[in-house]
Structures are given as structure tokens and as C-alpha cells.
Amino acid sequence: MSNSVELVQTDVDLQPFNTLNISARARKFASVESVAELKELLTDFDSESPLVLGGGSNILFSDDFEGLVLHMAIGGKEIIKETKEHIWLKVGAGENWHQTVRYCVNRRWGGIENLSLIPGTMGAAPIQNIGAYGVELKEVFEWLQAVNIETAEEERFEKQDCRFGYRESIFKNELKGKYIITNVVLRLSKYPRLNTSYGAIKTELEAREIKDPDIRDISDIVIDIRNSKLPNPETLGNVGSFFKNPIVDKKVYERIKETHPETPGYPMKNHEVKIPAGWLIEQAGWKGKVVGNVGTYKQQALVIVNYGGATGREILQLASDIRKSVEEQFGIELVPEVNIV
Numbered sequence: 151m152s153n154s155v156e157l158v159q160t161d162v163d164l165q166p167f168n169t170l171n172i173s174a175r176a177r178k179f180a181s182v183e184s185v186a187e188l189k190e191l192l193t194d195f196d197s198e199s200p201l202v203l204g205g206g207s208n209i210l211f212s213d214d215f216e217g218l219v220l221h222m223a224i225g226g227k228e229i230i231k232e233t234k235e236h237i238w239l240k241v242g243a244g245e246n247w248h249q250t251v252r253y254c255v256n257r258r259w260g261g262i263e264n265l266s267l268i269p270g271t272m273g274a275a276p277i278q279n280i281g282a283y284g285v286e287l288k289e290v291f292e293w294l295q296a297v298n299i300e301t302a303e304e305e306r307f308e309k310q311d312c313r314f315g316y317r318e319s320i321f322k323n324e325l326k327g328k329y330i331i332t333n334v335v336l337r338l339s340k341y342p343r344l345n346t347s348y349g350a351i352k353t354e355l356e357a358r359e360i361k362d363p364d365i366r367d368i369s370d371i372v373i374d375i376r377n378s379k380l381p382n383p384e385t386l387g388n389v390g391s392f393f394k395n396p397i398v399d400k401k402v403y404e405r406i407k408e409t410h411p412e413t414p415g416y417p418m419k420n421h422e423v424k425i426p427a428g429w430l431i432e433q434a435g436w437k438g439k440v441v442g443n444v445g446t447y448k449q450q451a452l453v454i455v456n457y458g459g460a461t462g463r464e465i466l467q468l469a470s471d472i473r474k475s476v477e478e479q480f481g482i483e484l485v486p487e488v489n490i491v
């Protein structure tokens with residue numbers, strides 16, 4: 151029997167592996183700890199298109215998964231280059247994102263402190279170009295390595311290859327389901343320029359009377375703000391923002407403002423405006439609403455919550471009802487941020 155076959159378990163409950171806390175079964179399941187193991191598995195199970203799972207914090211299982219789930223557990227952090235100003239850190243896809251942020255903050259390597267406390271793994275971070283509090287992964291991203299599922303060969307992707315956008319990358323689009331990210335290289339700054347553009351960070355710095363903040367202050371503040379606003383998936387199943395914030399043409403925004411003058415909007419490039427999806431959902435009457443085992447979070451309507459024992463289908467039904475209400479009221483189609491399987 152080959153080693154890779156020994157790695158594979160059958161009929162595994164995925165509940166401990168997704169932060170929505172949904173029970174779904176994987177017909178086959180393997181935890182992958184090295185690139186060699188991954189290549190071996192892909193070669194031995196070449197007829198199947200596997201599902202890659204990191205921390206399960208951006209995935210919704212609508213049903214059991216009939217194929218092979220590959221749980222990414224490839225570890226390792228390595229400095230691969232250093233100059234007077236920068237550090238190039240190569241991180242394994244299975245490393246926890248937040249722990250990596252704190253690892254960098256503790257060493258005074260700046261660039262990702264605003265992204266503190268985002269759940270999940272390093273390998274998933276480029277998939278949707280994670281972002282929070284005025285910063286996106288792409289700002290520190292250098293390159294990544296990923297194994298081509300068809301050839302089982304490792305390839306390198308530079309920043310421009312990844313086509314990063316707002317919660318987007320090529321891996322969510324043209325290359326969806328074709329590559330498995332094995333490691334990511336970040337370029338961090340030894341003399342970081344802090345990003346305090348986000349209002350809540352500024353307010354907290356003032357409240358704490360911090361006049362000369364460093365990256366640890368920013369990280370600590372972001373952690374505290376997030377803890378006060380978002381439900382902890384360990385106690386209340388969720389995937390953070392369920393939908394993306396819609397970006398509409400300025401003309402569409404002006405039209406909405408004719409009937410809803412108070413609609414918030416943030417100007418973007420190309421005469422576009424970003425409208426907070428949470429606000430739209432709240433206006434449509436869904437904030438804090440509970441339907442059976444599911445609902446929206448009482449403090450933030452954009453977060454759909456499993457109040458206990460929910461199925462993936464119940465979550466999908468609620469999401470569909472919310473989309474319908476928002477579309478009827480505002481003519482805007484909400485797009486899920488979560489990956490639905």
C-alpha cells in the first residue's frame with residue numbers, strides 16, 4: 151500500500167473543520183503536511199477533483215462532499231531575503247494567518263498588522279485577497295507557489311499573475327479548482343508606515359491617548375475592535391461577512407439615493423461607489439432576525455449565524471431570502487463572499 155493511500159480517511163464529519171459549524175461528510179479526507187505528500191495524493195487520486203480546505207472560515211457546505219477533501223497543514227516560516235528595509239517571509243499554506251500576523255508584529259515587521267484576527271490559513275489568504283481596516287493582502291504579497299492539480303507540478307505565481315481585486319483573485323475565477331497553494335511570500339517592512347486611515351482605529355488611538363503608535367498598538371486595537379463587533383466562531387458559527395459589499399456605478403448610486411437619501415457610499419476608482427452590504431440588509435429588515443436555526447448577527451446584519459444545529463441548506467435559504475429582499479428594495483444583487491460547496 152502506498153503512503154498516500156494510508157493518509158486518506160473515509161467518511162469524515164467536516165463539522166470541526168468549518169467555522170459555520172455545519173455537519174457535512176467527506177467521502178475521503180486527508181490532512182496534507184508537505185508538498186511531497188500533496189503531489190503523491192494528486193498522482194494516486196488523479197481521477198478526482200479535490201476540495202482544498204484551510205481553516206474552513208470562508209466555506210459553506212451545502213451538502214456532503216462526495217470526493218477527496220485535502221486539509222492543508224503545510225507548515226513553516228522562513229526568511230528568504232533581507233535588506234536594510236525589508237524582510238521576505240515565506241510561509242507554508244497551512245500556517246494560521248493570525249498567528250503569522252502576531253509573529254511578524256512581535257518582530258516589528260510591518261504591513262499586515264491591520265489584518266490581525268482574520269481567521270484561516272496563509273494558503274487561503276490570496277484566494278480572496280483578504281482585507282480589513284484599509285489594508286489588503288496584495289499590498290505585501292510578493293509571490294506564491296501552487297501545485298497544478300492536473301500535472302501535480304509546482305508553479306510560481308507573481309503578484310500580477312494573481313489578478314487581485316476586492317475579495318478576488320484569479321484563483322476564485324479562471325483558475326478556480328485548478329491549483330493548490332502551498333506557500334506564500336510576503337514582503338514586510340522594517341520601517342513600517344502605519345495605516346490609520348480607518349476611522350475606528352483613529353478613534354481608539356485617541357481614546358487610548360497613544361500619540362506615537364507602533365504596529366503592535368495597531369494590531370492590539372484591531373483585535374479589540376473585531377472582538378467587540380464580530381461573533382467568535384468558536385461560540386457562534388459564522389464566516390464573517392457572508393456577502394461582498396456591492397460596488398455600483400455612480401449613476402446607480404445616485405438613483406438609489408433618490409428614494410433612500412441616507413444610503414452610505416464610499417467613492418472608488420472609475421466613477422464607482424461601494425455600498426456597505428450590511429446597511430442594505432439591515433434596511434431590508436434582516437438585522438438580528440432568526441429563522442429556525444439560522445439568522446443574522448444582532449450587531450452586524452452582514453454576518454449570517456448558525457444558532458445551533460443548522461444545515462448548509464438552511465443557511466443557503468436564508469441567504470437567498472436576504473438577496474431577494476435587497477434586490478426588491480434597492481435593485482442591487484448581493485454576491486456571496488463565502489465559497490459555496
Ligand SMILES: Cc1cc2nc3c(=O)[nH]c(=O)nc-3n(C[C@H](O)[C@H](O)[C@H](O)COP(=O)(O)OP(=O)(O)OC[C@H]3O[C@@H](n4cnc5c(N)ncnc54)[C@H](O)[C@@H]3O)c2cc1C
Nearest residue numbers: 204205206207208270271273274280281282331389390489
Ligand atoms: C469571524 C470572521 C471574520 C472574518 N473577517 C474577514 C475579514 O476581515 N477579511 C477577509 O478578507 N475575510 C474575513 N473572513 C473570511 C476568512 O477568514 C478568510 O477568507 C480566510 O482567508 C479564509 O481562510 P481559510 O483557511 O479558513 O479558508 P477556507 O474557508 O478553508 O477556504 C476558503 C476558499 O479557499 C480555498 N482554499 C483554501 N486554502 C487553499 C489553498 N491552500 N490552495 C487553494 N485553495 C485554497 C478553499 O477551497 C475555499 O474555496 C472572516 C471569517 C470569519 C469567520
